[in-house]
Amino acid sequence: MPVDVPSDEDVSAAFGKGDPDALRLLYQRFGALVYSLARRSLGVQADAEDVTQQVFVSAWRGRDTFDPERGSLAAWLVAITRNRISDMLRTRQRDDRVLLHMAAGAATEDPAVPSDQVVNRVVLADELARLPEAQRLVMTLAFYSDLTHEQIAEVLQTPLGTVKSHIRRGLQRLRSRLEADRVTY
Amino acid sequence: MSHTDPEFLALTALGEHAGTAQDAAHLAQCADCQLELERLTRTIELARRDGPVSLEQPPASVWERIAATVGAEEAGQLDAAPGNAVSPEAVRAAANGSGRDVPARVPAGVHAGASPGRAGGRRRRLGVAVAGLAAGLIIGIGGTAAVTQLTRPSASQVVAEIELRPLAQFPQWQSAAGTAVLREHQAALQLAVSVTAPSRSGFYEVWLLGQNGTSMISLGDLNAEHAGTFTLPAGVDLRFYSRIDVSLQPFNGSTQHSSTSVVRGSLPATETGAADPG
Numbered sequence: 001m002p003v004d005v006p007s008d009e010d011v012s013a014a015f016g017k018g019d020p021d022a023l024r025l026l027y028q029r030f031g032a033l034v035y036s037l038a039r040r041s042l043g044v045q046a047d048a049e050d051v052t053q054q055v056f057v058s059a060w061r062g063r064d065t066f067d068p069e070r071g072s073l074a075a076w077l078v079a080i081t082r083n084r085i086s087d088m089l090r091t092r093q094r095d096d097r098v099l100l101h102m103a104a105g106a107a108t109e110d111p112a113v114p115s116d117q118v119v120n121r122v123v124l125a126d127e128l129a130r131l132p133e134a135q136r137l138v139m140t141l142a143f144y145s146d147l148t149h150e151q152i153a154e155v156l157q158t159p160l161g162t163v164k165s166h167i168r169r170g171l172q173r174l175r176s177r178l179e180a181d182r183v184t185y
Numbered sequence: 186m187s188h189t190d191p192e193f194l195a196l197t198a199l200g201e202h203a204g205t206a207q208d209a210a211h212l213a214q215c216a217d218c219q220l221e222l223e224r225l226t227r228t229i230e231l232a233r234r235d236g237p238v239s240l241e242q243p244p245a246s247v248w249e250r251i252a253a254t255v256g257a258e259e260a261g262q263l264d265a266a267p268g269n270a271v272s273p274e275a276v277r278a279a280a281n282g283s284g285r286d287v288p289a290r291v292p293a294g295v296h297a298g299a300s301p302g303r304a305g306g307r308r309r310r311l312g313v314a315v316a317g318l319a320a321g322l323i324i325g326i327g328g329t330a331a332v333t334q335l336t337r338p339s340a341s342q343v344v345a346e347i348e349l350r351p352l353a354q355f356p357q358w359q360s361a362a363g364t365a366v367l368r369e370h371q372a373a374l375q376l377a378v379s380v381t382a383p384s385r386s387g388f389y390e391v392w393l394l395g396q397n398g399t400s401m402i403s404l405g406d407l408n409a410e411h412a413g414t415f416t417l418p419a420g421v422d423l424r425f426y427s428r429i430d431v432s433l434q435p436f437n438g439s440t441q442h443s444s445t446s447v448v449r450g451s452l453p454a455t456e457t458g459a460a461d462p463g
Contacts, residue, residue: 023251023252023255024252027248027251031242031243031247031248032240032241032242032243033240034243035240035241035242035243035247036238036240036241039241048243049243049244049246049247049250052243052247052251053247053250053251053254053397054397056251057251057254057255057397057398060255061255117231117234120231121231121232121234121235121238122238122240124228124231124232124238125237125238125239125240126240128232129240140237142199143199143229143232143233143237144233144236144237148201149196149199149201149203164192164195164196165192167192167195167196167199168191168192168194168195171195171198171225171228171229172191172195172225174228174232175224175225175227175228178228178231179224
């Protein structure tokens, strides 16, 4: 994990104070999250870049409406991202409709919402990436290898108790993050 | 009596055979532990589906666009005083004024244009002018026009009267002023603009500015009396193109905004649906 990624607390504090550096910190911390959400929801790289730009510009302009009492900065940003993705999907639908009308007079009626599945998985990946190195390694093996926790301890030459506690705390952290980011603004 | 070892639940959720017979017995009859197990299991299923997800870093150009958009939110911010001339209170006040950009308050259907950064005619690379961020925001104060909202008469309806004001960071234009009257006329929207400003070399041009700070639509030039009436493009989304800007353009043949904004004002938020075709 890059060392220059600021902590959520730092970003949140800077943002709350209206620190001019806050936007840069916000982007450093959440740029990949927002972009990945957009990329996975929209597919097209150029659209994902546009959405990412819109999200951070919106967040900056509306930063006074961020209320730490109502949820985390990450949750707030994910909510903005979802809205922007929806807007982009709606725009596309509109364009599609125009094209379809010209071609056959038909219209599609797909709802313009980013899938929860995509959001959850990207949020999860973000939180996983935020775990301390050793813990992240344990969680990755626990999730994606067939190794048991005893085998993980052996492979990593780490005490069994440490592995178990990494797994327990890591899982709880991921679960909390998923639930927190479901906060709707 | 305490619940089962939380590590037992975590390992069980991962699909391991862990814990003792007592743990299993407790789980079988404890709703709390079952619920916890279910939540952990859901998290794990999500993580395992389709294998690991890695986050993608956006290309560096995205940050440049963000910095440029926020920094160059207002034309000509390069001439503006650096951020240290801006009081935090002023920045906060400006940010308050633009709070409607937050998604919860954005009306359905508003979108920020297809390609704000790339399509915007004028795009500045500021190299992260964070000072410029604050300077850019300050304009909100001068630019948020006092809007006189009129009741709608029949015939050629006045939709809004907007006061145009000079921008804080252009001291040379502080004596400038203007008005814009938005009228609905035969199903079209017309904007009549007039400006009082010192005579300078060049001509005045009227623009609609998008909320992303980079998209803009040129409406046309003001005449020798610094006045002009323009028909807005049919279907233009005034919730997005919500600001009116008058620039001083040099006679250099460029069709782009000169970055010298003389006066500016904002359309009232409530009337913005007027241009919707449907």
